[in-house]
Amino acid sequence: VLHTTRPLHTTQQSLAPVPPLPEKGGEVRHGLIPEEFFQFLYPKTGVTGPYMLGTGLLLYLLSKEIYVVNHETAAAACILTVIIYGIKKFGPDVAAFADKLNEEKMATAMAMKNESIQTLQTAIEQEKKEQWRAEGHSFLFNAKRNNIAMLLEANYRERLLMVYNEVKKRLDYQVAMQNLKRQKEQDHMIQWVEKNVVQSITPQQQKESIAKCILDLKALSKTAHAAV
Amino acid sequence: LPAAVLLKDTKLMDVKLGQLGTWLAMRDFTPGGILGAMRRGYNRYYNKYINVRKGGLGGISMVLAGYIVLSYMWSYSHV
Numbered sequence: 484v485l486h487t488t489r490p491l492h493t494t495q496q497s498l499a500p501v502p503p504l505p506e507k508g509g510e511v512r513h514g515l516i517p518e519e520f521f522q523f524l525y526p527k528t529g530v531t532g533p534y535m536l537g538t539g540l541l542l543y544l545l546s547k548e549i550y551v552v553n554h555e556t557a558a559a560a561c562i563l564t565v566i567i568y569g570i571k572k573f574g575p576d577v578a579a580f581a582d583k584l585n586e587e588k589m590a591t592a593m594a595m596k597n598e599s600i601q602t603l604q605t606a607i608e609q610e611k612k613e614q615w616r617a618e619g620h621s622f623l624f625n626a627k628r629n630n631i632a633m634l635l636e637a638n639y640r641e642r643l644l645m646v647y648n649e650v651k652k653r654l655d656y657q658v659a660m661q662n663l664k665r666q667k668e669q670d671h672m673i674q675w676v677e678k679n680v681v682q683s684i685t686p687q688q689q690k691e692s693i694a695k696c697i698l699d700l701k702a703l704s705k706t707a708h709a710a711v
Numbered sequence: 712l713p714a715a716v717l718l719k720d721t722k723l724m725d726v727k728l729g730q731l732g733t734w735l736a737m738r739d740f741t742p743g744g745i746l747g748a749m750r751r752g753y754n755r756y757y758n759k760y761i762n763v764r765k766g767g768l769g770g771i772s773m774v775l776a777g778y779i780v781l782s783y784m785w786s787y788s789h790v
Contacts, residue, residue: 508760511769515776550783570768582765 510518516533524532544550684692717730717737726734739747760770 505763506765508763508766508770511760511767511773514768514772517769517773549787574768578765585764 512518512521521533524536528535545552717726717733719737721734723734738744760766760773
């Protein structure tokens with residue numbers, strides 16, 4: 484006795500995909516004896532071999548009373564006749580019905596599989612679309628960055644302008660103050676000088692100056708008459 | 712050259728008649744082995760005649776015929 488070591492795990496066995504079921508089962512002749520028996524006896528005895536064997540066996544069992552014929556035999560014969568008649572008549576219909584049931588089951592299973600495949604496909608396409616969308620984000624960000632830069636620039640310039648205005652206002656105020664002061668001083672000085680001059684004009688001087696003016700006017704009128 | 716040496720898992724059909732005794736002694740007769748053999752036999756029958764797309768009548772009728780024969784054998788003394 485020799486125990487060989489069976490080679491383990493040589494092929495790549497995987498449980499999925501499951502191989503499909505065979506179409507038809509093993510052949511059975513007369514519903515009772517598998518076909519392999521007939522094939523087994525064919526080389527030695529030809530086609531009629533197993534039937535002869537069956538007949539001989541049956542006669543042996545009957546004659547030696549290994550199979551006893553009693554009331555049950557008659558009952559069995561009647562029942563078997565009815566059963567065989569029923570099978571021959573309604574067999575194909577029942578088979579078609581069972582096949583239809585099977586087909587429906589297969590159809591629902593396939594529909595589920597196809598549906599899930601479809602949903603996965605649409606999911607893949609949507610995912611690709613999302614990826615394409617994500618690429619566009621860079622444009623969006625650039626635009627936003629530009630916007631922000633512009634806002635900052637505008638704000639900066641606005642503040643610059645404000646600073647300029649404020650400083651100018653203060654300087655203008657200083658200038659206006661100086662101008663005002665000088666003007667006031669000027670006015671005051673002029674007034675003071677005028678007042679003093681007017682005060683210094685005594686009435687006598689006034690009379691003399693008026694007489695002088697009259698004389699000058701006469702002289703002027705004479706020259707004017709001459710010019711005309 | 713002597714007769715072919717029996718390996719552990721030769722099938723029954725390949726065993727020559729003289730080696731039957733040795734082959735029988737080689738088999739696994741532990742409870743686990745017997746259970747395994749029954750399970751294997753059941754699986755073979757099931758996968759060949761019942762677990763197919765268009766199963767026929769022979770699948771169950773053979774089982775019923777075997778049951779009839781066995782029950783007759785067991786109740787032979789009663790008849």
